Amino acid sequence: MQEAPASSKAPKRPGRVLLRTSDLTKSFGSFQVLKGLNLSVREGQVYGFLGRNGAGKTTSIQILMGIQKADRGRLSWFGEFRQRPGVVEKQQIGYVSQEQFFYPWMTCRYLGRFVSRFYPSWDMTYYSQLLGTFSLPAKRKVVNLSQGMRVKLALALALAHRPKILILDEPTAGLDPAARREFLDIVSYQADHEGRTTLFSSHIVEEVERISDRVGILREGRLCYQGSLTRLGDLVRQIQLPEPFAPQAPNRLEALQREARLRGFEVLQKDVKHGSLVMRAEPRSWHSWQRDHQTVESRLSLEDIFLGLTVERDLIV
Numbered sequence: 451m452q453e454a455p456a457s458s459k460a461p462k463r464p465g466r467v468l469l470r471t472s473d474l475t476k477s478f479g480s481f482q483v484l485k486g487l488n489l490s491v492r493e494g495q496v497y498g499f500l501g502r503n504g505a506g507k508t509t510s511i512q513i514l515m516g517i518q519k520a521d522r523g524r525l526s527w528f529g530e531f532r533q534r535p536g537v538v539e540k541q542q543i544g545y546v547s548q549e550q551f552f553y554p555w556m557t558c559r560y561l562g563r564f565v566s567r568f569y570p571s572w573d574m575t576y577y578s579q580l581l582g583t584f585s586l587p588a589k590r591k592v593v594n595l596s597q598g599m600r601v602k603l604a605l606a607l608a609l610a611h612r613p614k615i616l617i618l619d620e621p622t623a624g625l626d627p628a629a630r631r632e633f634l635d636i637v638s639y640q641a642d643h644e645g646r647t648t649l650f651s652s653h654i655v656e657e658v659e660r661i662s663d664r665v666g667i668l669r670e671g672r673l674c675y676q677g678s679l680t681r682l683g684d685l686v687r688q689i690q691l692p693e694p695f696a697p698q699a700p701n702r703l704e705a706l707q708r709e710a711r712l713r714g715f716e717v718l719q720k721d722v723k724h725g726s727l728v729m730r731a732e733p734r735s736w737h738s739w740q741r742d743h744q745t746v747e748s749r750l751s752l753e754d755i756f757l758g759l760t761v762e763r764d765l766i767v
C-alpha cells in the first residue's frame with residue numbers, strides 16, 4: 451500500500467459558500483440516481499467531485515447548471531435559493547461540459563466573438579491571451595482542432611468572462627496523459643493565481659489528488675465523504691493482524707470486525723487472506739482502538755480509500 455494521501459496543496463482560508471445543494475434527488479423512471487445530495491463549495495476552493503462511472507456526477511452537474519431538473523431538494527447559487535441558475539447567475543459561471551459542441555466552421559477567434567454576446571463581462575483581450583497561453587491558433591477552425599485542443603478551447607471560452615466559479619464535468623476524459631496534465635496545470639494555475647473557485651468531476655483519483663483542496667465522494671446517490679484529503683486520510687485506515695498468521699486468524703478477523711462494528715467503525719473491506727480490514731472512524735475512535743489492540747495500522751493511498759468507500763457494501767460479509 452502506498453503512503454497516506456496528504457493533499458499537495460497548502461490549506462486555504464475558506465470563503466463564503468458559492469454553491470450549495472440540499473437533499474437533491476433525481477430518478478430516471480424507477481432508477482433513483484441521486485438520493486439526497488448535500489454538497490457545498492466555498493469561494494477559492496478547488497472541489498474534486500469524485501464518483502465511479504455511472505455514480506451520477508454528470509446528472510448532478512446538469513442539475514446545478516439547470517440543464518436537468520431535480521425531483522426534490524434545494525439549490526443555492528451565490529447565497530440565493532433557486533430552482534435553477536438564472537441568466538444573471540449563469541453569467542458568473544464558467545461551464546465546461548463532458549462533450550463539446552461547437553460550430554465546426556468557426557475559427558477559435560470567431561467563436562470567442564460569438565460567445566461574447568452572452569456575457570457582459572467578456573474580456574476579448576483576455577480571451578486572446580488565453581488562446582495564446584493554451585497554444586490555440588486563433589485562426590484555426592474548430593473542425594481542424596484535436597480533442598485536447600477542443601477541451602482547452604472550451605476552457606478558454608469558460609474563463610474569458612472571468613467567472614466567479616468554474617464547473618468542469620470530467621474535462622479530461624479522452625485526453626492523453628500529457629494533455630491531461632497540461633489541462634490540470636492550467637486549472638491549478640487559475641485557482642492559485644486568479645483565485646478561481648472550481649468544481650470539477652472525475653473518476654480519476656490521481657487528478658483529484660493533484661489539484662483539489664476539498665473532495666466530495668459520491669456513492670449510491672449521496673456523498674459518502676465531503677472534506678479535505680488530509681482528514682479523509684485520518685478517517686480511513688487499514689488494520690492488519692500481526693504476522694505470521696495463526697490458523698485461527700480468520701476467526702480473529704471475524705471477532706475484530708464484530709467488535710469494530712459495535713464500536714461504531716464502518717468496515718469498508720475485509721481481506722481474509724492477508725488478515726486485514728479497511729475501516730472508517732473518527733480519529734478519537736482510532737486512538738482508543740490503538741490503545742486496546744495489537745493490530746498493525748497503516749494509512750492508505752487516496753485510490754485505495756476511494757475503492758474502499760465506493761465498493762458494493764454487500765460484498766463485505
Ligand SMILES: Nc1ncnc2c1ncn2[C@@H]1O[C@H](COP(=O)(O)OP(=O)(O)OP(=O)(O)O)[C@@H](O)[C@H]1O
Binds near residue numbers: 503505510
Ligand atoms: N436521461 C437519462 N435517462 C435514463 N438514465 C439516465 C439518464 N441520464 C443518466 N442516466 C443514468 O443515471 C446514472 C448516472 O449517470 P451519470 O451520467 O450522471 O453518471 P456519471 O457519474 O457522470 O458517470 P460517468 O463517470 O460514466 O460519466 C447512470 O446509470 C445513467 O445510465
